[in-house]
């Protein structure tokens with residue numbers, strides 16, 4: 659980290675200005691349309707929230723509006739699985755960048771059904787299998803975990819997105835059956851996919867997302883309640899893999915320009931972890947060619963620059 663991050667006298671004013679700048683950018687990117695329910699989202703919405711370790715929440719724009727967290731949910735699934743299975747997780751999914759699109763299938767055959775990391779679809783599907791195999795009600799366990807982290811019961815999966823994912827999930831099914839053929843999926847594939855699609859369909863706001871992930875900026879401990887959410891070693895591991903693999907094929911560029919562990923989702927959300935400081939959650943639905951939100955990238959990049967938040 660480049661020294662201690664500067665605390666502006668009013669972080670919310672800075673966030674407000676970033677939202678305004680993002681809204682004035684020339685129109686770029688397009689809303690994810692490979693799942694029809696995602697294509698229906700109003701594309702101009704733009705929000706940001708920063709949760710800091712002292713328990714404060716700074717917000718601007720559409721920060722309280724719910725959106726489909728999609729792949730950002732892979733963080734919650736992974737932490738839940740790490741808490742339950744410990745080292746076994748890393749025998750079934752690795753921790754290397756994939757260098758391939760998130761839903762790529764070719765590498766999986768060469769590498770005998772072991773996904774490169776838990777943030778590509780194949781890796782998240784193996785994690786879903788771990789949850790399905792170790793919890794009697796894995797979807798409820800995941801939702802309860804997220805609710806506990808966010809400090810609210812008001813979080814659900816969107817049924818329309820969930821159904822839409824199921825109806826357009828052939829590539830994910832192909833990944834799951836291929837891994838099953840290598841013996842890396844224990845449960846029945848339809849049950850594993852059901853969990854995976856449900857997890858992707860969870861809806862949260864920037865405010866809830868930022869608050870729920872602060873434990874990763876604080877060595878696994880929720881800073882306000884002092885509750886241990888995961889071990890210090892596991893918080894380190896999640897942040898390390900987020901740094902190399904959290905932003906799809908743009909992870910290298912994101913590390914180069916921003917320098918924070920982060921995860922994006924095709925719903926347009928980005929959660930960036932700032933160790934010893936807090937979490938930035940930004941959202942706007944239009945995506946660039948890598949599948950990362952154009953406006954959320956802009957806001958996170960500018961905020962990290964202006965506050966000197968890079969971990970490098």
Ligand code: DON
Pocket residue numbers: 727728729730760777778779823830858922923924925
């Ligand atoms: O698997 C899918 O098709 C999506 N629901 C994945 C979501 C996403 O954000 C892309 N992820 N790596």
